[in-house]
Structures are given as structure tokens and as C-alpha cells.
Amino acid sequence: MIRQLTENVVSLFFPRFCLACGNPLYKNEEVLCFACVHALPRTGFHLEADNPVARQFWGKINFASAASFYYFSKGSKVQHLVHQLKYKGYKEIGSHIGKLYGRELLTSPLFNTVSAVVPVPLHPKKQARRGYNQAEWFARGLAGAMHIETDTTSLIRAAASETQTKKSRFNRWENVKEIFRVTDIGRQAGKHVLLVDDVITTGSTLEAAGQELLKIPGIKISVASIACAVK
Numbered sequence: 001m002i003r004q005l006t007e008n009v010v011s012l013f014f015p016r017f018c019l020a021c022g023n024p025l026y027k028n029e030e031v032l033c034f035a036c037v038h039a040l041p042r043t044g045f046h047l048e049a050d051n052p053v054a055r056q057f058w059g060k061i062n063f064a065s066a067a068s069f070y071y072f073s074k075g076s077k078v079q080h081l082v083h084q085l086k087y088k089g090y091k092e093i094g095s096h097i098g099k100l101y102g103r104e105l106l107t108s109p110l111f112n113t114v115s116a117v118v119p120v121p122l123h124p125k126k127q128a129r130r131g132y133n134q135a136e137w138f139a140r141g142l143a144g145a146m147h148i149e150t151d152t153t154s155l156i157r158a159a160a161s162e163t164q165t166k167k168s169r170f171n172r173w174e175n176v177k178e179i180f181r182v183t184d185i186g187r188q189a190g191k192h193v194l195l196v197d198d199v200i201t202t203g204s205t206l207e208a209a210g211q212e213l214l215k216i217p218g219i220k221i222s223v224a225s226i227a228c229a230v231k
Contacts, residue, residue, distance in 0.1 A: 020040065043230075047108055053225075057223075064221060119133060193213070
């Protein structure tokens, strides 16, 4: 009784809002309102081996499976969420969406054998400026829901790169090739890992990170993201 009264007083003076639509959150809602949880444009790609995200990597790198949770488009609620996650400090967006997606990935035979989640790393200087790696927060949400480990040490970004915004696919690839490095060959050897990032556009960053991870003996790599900008 006292706890409920306290919660009501706190919500009155410090209301919480959905980080997608801005509407007030009810007591049992977290980060996203129930309306947005059900209305945001999900792709369903985790249930299809042949999907637009997977096709982006065909002939370039041997990923086992590839998927994204949401469709990304300019001016959309999904873009708003990603922007707040990356630039406004709302780290909880990454972990919350990771939990939602992780539960779905467990139902897919393409992803339910994954034993570790590896986030695309930021360069230490960039992470220090931002204060966190948005892909890592997404990875932790996924790993928690899938009851597996988050590996943030086996793959590092050894060199800084310029922003990928407004670059062509070729220039994106030139910008990120050979900037990642595996630090632990044995930790994920022979395992199925999930390499994750926030948004897939051309896929150049995931491709470059994946090429480095493939130096690990016997590794199987699938990829996933919060959103994808597919045509």
C-alpha cells in the first residue's frame, strides 16, 4: 500500500514517457509504451534465411544468418529511438530492445544455438567521449534474454574511423576495413556467436568486423541489429 502510494507520488512529479512516441508510460510499461511495442515496424527476418539483410552479405562474407528487429526510415519512430540511444544518453533503449528481440531470436532455429553476443566495438577514444557503446547495451539486452554471455573483449577496434554518415558503400568499406582486431583466438573457437550493431545500412562495418572474427578457428557468425535500412 505504502509502496504503491510512493510510486504514484513519484510518477505524478516525475512522469515517465515512451521514448518512441513521447506519451506517458503507465505503471507496467518500461521504455516503450505497449502501443509502440506492438506498432513499431518489425521485419520478421529472424525467421527467414533468405531475407534482405542476409542478401546484403551474400558473396562478401560467410555469415550463417542475418536479421534486424525493425525497419529503419527517415523521420520514423525507429530513427528517433536510435538517435536517442546513440546521442542522447538513453542507454536503456538498447538493453530494452535487446530483451524484446532476444526473446524472439530464441524461437528461431537460425539463432537459437548462439552462445555469445559480440557487439561491434567503438574506438576507446570515441567511447570515452560518448560514455558508452550503444551496440554493447543492445548486446547485453539480447544476451540477458537468451541466457548467454556478452563478449566485449575478444574483438576490439584498433583504429579510429570517420563517421559513416553520407558515405557510399565503397567509401564505407574503405573507412572500416582492417580497423578491428581479435584479441582472444580461443574464447569463441568452435562456437556460434552473434555479432551485433545498432543499424545496418550497407553492412560495411559488420562485414569488416566479421572478417576479423573469422580468423577464430571453427567460429560460426550470425549478425543482428536493432534496425535496417533496406530498399
